[in-house]
Amino acid sequence: MTNLPTNMPPPLSPTPATPISAAPSSVTPSSVTPSSVTPSSVTQSSDAAPASAQAHLVPDTGFDPAALILAILLPGLGHFVRRQKSRGVAIAVGVLGMFFGGILIGGIDVVDSREDRIWFLGQAMVGPIAFATDYYHQSQLKVVDPSVPGNLRSAYPNEGRNPITHLPVPGGKPPNTKSISRINELGTLFSTIAGMLNLIVIIDAAFPSRRRLSRA
Amino acid sequence: MLQTLLAYRPFLDPLPLDNAWYLLVVPLSLGVAMVYKAVRITDMRSYPRQVLIMSAQTVAAMIALGLGFFSFVEFVLPMIAPR
Numbered sequence: 001m002t003n004l005p006t007n008m009p010p011p012l013s014p015t016p017a018t019p020i021s022a023a024p025s026s027v028t029p030s031s032v033t034p035s036s037v038t039p040s041s042v043t044q045s046s047d048a049a050p051a052s053a054q055a056h057l058v059p060d061t062g063f064d065p066a067a068l069i070l071a072i073l074l075p076g077l078g079h080f081v082r083r084q085k086s087r088g089v090a091i092a093v094g095v096l097g098m099f100f101g102g103i104l105i106g107g108i109d110v111v112d113s114r115e116d117r118i119w120f121l122g123q124a125m126v127g128p129i130a131f132a133t134d135y136y137h138q139s140q141l142k143v144v145d146p147s148v149p150g151n152l153r154s155a156y157p158n159e160g161r162n163p164i165t166h167l168p169v170p171g172g173k174p175p176n177t178k179s180i181s182r183i184n185e186l187g188t189l190f191s192t193i194a195g196m197l198n199l200i201v202i203i204d205a206a207f208p209s210r211r212r213l214s215r216a
Numbered sequence: 217m218l219q220t221l222l223a224y225r226p227f228l229d230p231l232p233l234d235n236a237w238y239l240l241v242v243p244l245s246l247g248v249a250m251v252y253k254a255v256r257i258t259d260m261r262s263y264p265r266q267v268l269i270m271s272a273q274t275v276a277a278m279i280a281l282g283l284g285f286f287s288f289v290e291f292v293l294p295m296i297a298p299r
Contacts, residue, residue, distance in 0.1 A: 079254075086260045086263075087254050090254035090263060091251055091255070094250030097247055098247035098248075098251075101243060103227050104231065105230065105231050105240065106230050106231075107227065107228055107230040176228040179230035181234065182234065182237040183230045183231065183233060183234060183237060186237060186244075193244070193247070193248065197252070198251075200252075200255060201254075201255060
């Protein structure tokens with residue numbers, strides 16, 4: 001892609017594969033079409049894409065509140081609505097894979113807003129999925145015990161849970177197993193890192209870098 | 217062992233990886249690389265290759281750090297502060 005100075009006359013016979021670039025100062029996000037690109041943004045492309053492929057590159061700048069809200073709701077959705085589908089899918093697989101991978105490793109016990117509040121602050125950045133997981137853990141798996149702070153605790157290994165009264169039942173099977181030691185630490189780490197990475201994703205969806213061009 | 221496996225409930229019970237917990241650094245590095253590269257790179261065509269490279273670099277760096285700290289504690293520290 002060549003950078004045409006503004007004082008040069010336009011080419012007599014431009015090839016269809018060569019987009020005619022306007023002056024960089026005249027390009028605005030609203031006036032950009034798929035066939036026009038800014039020379040500065042094209043030259044910053046790290047991989048030397050062919051000229052025909054550059055016709056699909058569209059500058060992706062500016063704050064988008066819809067992308068911000070959707071990125072908060074579901075990891076990767078903010079990039080998806082910004083016409084960066086493959087990027088959004090990769091983000092969703094990565095963030096949700098790490099979050100649910102942490103739960104798979106350490107059990108649902110790793111997501112606990114009551115017993116591990118500080119870790120939950122990181123897990124909460126995954127979005128409503130983390131809150132839903134914690135709600136299910138607190139309301140459907142824990143047993144009611146007035147002798148502990150908050151009246152809720154995980155069932156012991158030798159007791160079950162009454163589905164109606166939520167009271168512990170001696171001799172039954174616990175609804176879930178509380179993880180300990182390294183497995184609990186690693187499971188918690190997986191899900192918390194997923195949340196912290198999602199914070200970067202949310203910021204990038206709302207305020208994308210001006211140097212990067214979008215490619216669906 | 218078979219009864220333990222039959223009693224396992226995914227996502228409710230923890231995985232029985234107490235003796236191989238260090239292997240989990242591989243999926244952890246892979247997940248971090250997937251999200252980081254998805255946000256940073258310009259051309260998504262190179263995404264799989266860059267993810268694998270970054271994952272390998274992360275795992276190698278962790279192994280090197282572990283070996284480095286082990287060597288320091290086992291060999292250097294006794295010379296600095298002998299018993």
